[in-house]
Amino acid sequence: MSVEELKTELEKVLDKALRSIKEIKNYEDLEKARVQFLGKKSQLNSLMKSLSTLDGKNKADFGKIVNQAKNSLNSSLEEKKKSLKSKANKKIDNFDVTMPSRQISIGSLHPITKIMNYSIDIFQALKFECVEGPEVEDDFHNFTALNIPESHPARAMHDTFYLEDGNLLRTHTSSVQIRAMREKEIPIRIIAPGKVYRKDSDITHTPMFHQIEGLYIDKDVSFSNLKSIINIFLKSFFEEEDLKIRFRPSYFPFTEPSAEVDIEYFNNKGEKSWLEILGCGMVHPNVLEMANINSSIYSGYAFGLGVERLAMLKLGISDLRLFYENDLRFLEQFKRVKL
């Protein structure tokens, strides 16, 4: 055969071999193919033998082409081997990574707990110390010591639950102030989170709710310091540097001057309004004196946050009563460790 004929023949052989390797489905056939296409009796081998019939340049040229064909067959067989191997592996391991878990799922933390802890963390970073006080209080700590004597009209602002033993359920966490002031050394810088109770129940009031009280007593504490701490807290809480905050004169018997704090709020229609968020003020001198602190030397500020209100805004909860129904459809929405 001429060198041209040999080349054409080689192409045919190679083409046929590569096509049949593609079709191979198992190792056995792969081994057979190796013998068939590369073995001693293979067509390729007999074409190799024809090399001796060629001369000079033709011999070298054709030899090169035959070698190339051999290499390409070898690599095609290797590739097939790999692909068979990976297919075989898959057949043995039918693990389905998309299956649902058979573990019991994690539970949930009550949103009040989460908002409470989130707020406490902010205040602790601002170096407030956490304390607690009793929920069952006496009249002295809840009212009298906070400058709310018996006949004071402000008692009407607090619908109080009284117990048969003469005590009461505290109407605000401000009742913790007096104990803290009497027990601790100045400077006093505390927050007091906890449950409070009022005889009130409608769409915007529950008979039990949560507050966080804050108190700072030292020399030269000013209203501008109070504005600063409230600003920092609210902007941190809502994670909004540009939050609009306004202080508005108000009245609490235990602070003077007193203020109510509003934040700018957009309702779901996009309308802007001010929303009352907390009450605060400079501790009333009568309260300081009740706690044996000299009001001509020391001054201080105090504030009280409603946790439910904060939670509703932060988490977008519209119905206050959901907090105390303990319905899993509500509770299970709060699975994250942090907010």
Added chain:
Amino acid sequence: MKFTKSWLEEHTNINTSIEELCDDLTMAGLEVDEITPLKNDFLIDVDLTPNRSDCLSVTGIARELCCISNNYSQKKSNAIKEKSASCELKNLKLNINNKKICPRFSYMFLENVEKNSETPKVIAKNLKDIGIGLVNPLVDILNYINIDLGQPMHAYDLDKLKGEISIRFSKSGEKFKAFDGKEYELGEKNIVICDENGIISLAGIIGAEHCAISSSTKNALIESAFFPPNLMANKARELKLQTESSQRFERGVDFDLPKNALILLQNIISKYSLYKFSDIEVYEDKNHLPIPHEVEIDFEKIRKVLGIDISNKEIETILSSLGCNYDKKSRKARNPSYRFDLEIHSDYVEEVGRLFGYDNIPIISEKIDLKVNKNYLPISVTNQIKDYLYKSSFSECINYSFTNEETSEDFDWKNVPYIHHKKISNFMSSNQIKLRSNISTSLIKNIEHNINMNPRDSYRFFEISKIYGNSCENILTCVVYGNKFDESWMSNKDKFDRYDMISIVEDISNIFGLKKDDILYEIYHISRNEREYIVLSISMDEFIEKIKNNSQERFRNFVKFPNIRRDLSFLIDTSVSYKEICKLVEEINVHSLKKILLFDLYEGKGIPDGKKSLGVGFIFQDERKTLTHEVADRNIEKILNNLIEKFNIELRK
């Protein structure tokens, strides 16, 4: 306090828009609750704080606006003068024994009351706009003056009064029929006004039915008095009889108003030529009238407490705008009679801050000394436990602290019957009768609610709250119900049992470096509505005490020699607790025994009644050398003999 813009304009010139007007009021502490547009007018509702009773009148609001800004100015035309009488003063015998209860009482007589049947149109419109219904011309005018000036007055049908008029405290149990048609039983210390026949009015609250003004009234007695706020406090509330009048008296009415109100009445009567009126008569005891407070103004302190830069002069201007009498020499300020809330220096600090504008006060952070961090243990421990429980598939609940009369509530947290609850004396609903003595009942109700709303195979709830039994205790309670696992393809349908709760106790104690025997807990079943709940309760107070006394975590060197394990499987009486077995083994004092391990418990089929089969592993280790099998065998022999001797155990093959 409701009023219309046009009514306000009778007293003040307003140079701002309605929005600015309301914003100015709000930012001065007179919070505008609602603005309702009316025809060519606006109805404004201001939510007043209890200290600002001086603003419970249109005059008061107008006066306040003039302090706030130059955009508002008093109308000068409003000065009114006392008129000369158009009828003779009748003889009124008045007897006020206790001058304290009514230090100022003024009155006037009217004749021809029946002749006029129509309320002047302007007055009728003003009242209607703010939602006060018309009664009859005279009463309407008094109501108008009440809102306009802030002085409540009362009109009596003079011909129905008899003899001497006296003012005294009520006696407990005294009955009184008011003109709202209802009979009230009075307590002690209500101020009552009486004639010879009995009570003619509950002072400052409401008049009696029998002598009220009617369409047939010919002659009237008009009362305009001052009753001290401390004696009026809570009185109307106690009787559930709050009126426009009582609301003002209990917060405090300007004691200078009673006569002015009667003068205004004279002027209105003359203007509309309504009735004949007498001269005004005033009985008073100045010793019992409120005294103005004198306060020395400390300018520096005002600047310091507010943190603002304001000159003495600016402060003085604010004081005079408030109507205070300020003496430059002594630096003393005296409050006007209508601002009796200004008693002490702080009150003036607030006024300066308020009129300076809270928004204008700068924001300055305090300088604080950094101190060593103090971790408040109860909250940090509680949060770590909550964290563990929620990651162990429990959902946290928060329930109300009070509860109802159901017998299921009559247990303490250890499930021991308890009935001496803290009772609430003024509950609103039957769900608030007493403070709960356990948490489990609340959590069971939560589970029942969820079984109805979202049924599933497995429920795990917990709550950490204070409960009130013999004392107030902080308790953690976990309640589980149903299968251990939610429905899944694993098809494990095991039910919860009490042993599941033990692992929780163990985990919680281990988290804080304690053992489960260190803490106070109870595990029990509760059956309710044919469902079996499993409850775990832990005393948090006790737990936190234990943690306080527990030293911090430290590394201990561990033994590097290998250990040898020997297992025993045996039958033992069911009455013997695992703890007793451990205790006995520990008492034998085998030095190389390092750990006891329970690997099997079996009761039931194949095991004789009253017996259980236990598989216990014993791990031996020598701290100084490799332990030999001979020693281990000797040790296990010793343990076995003791167990046989003490508990009569029977080895299983």
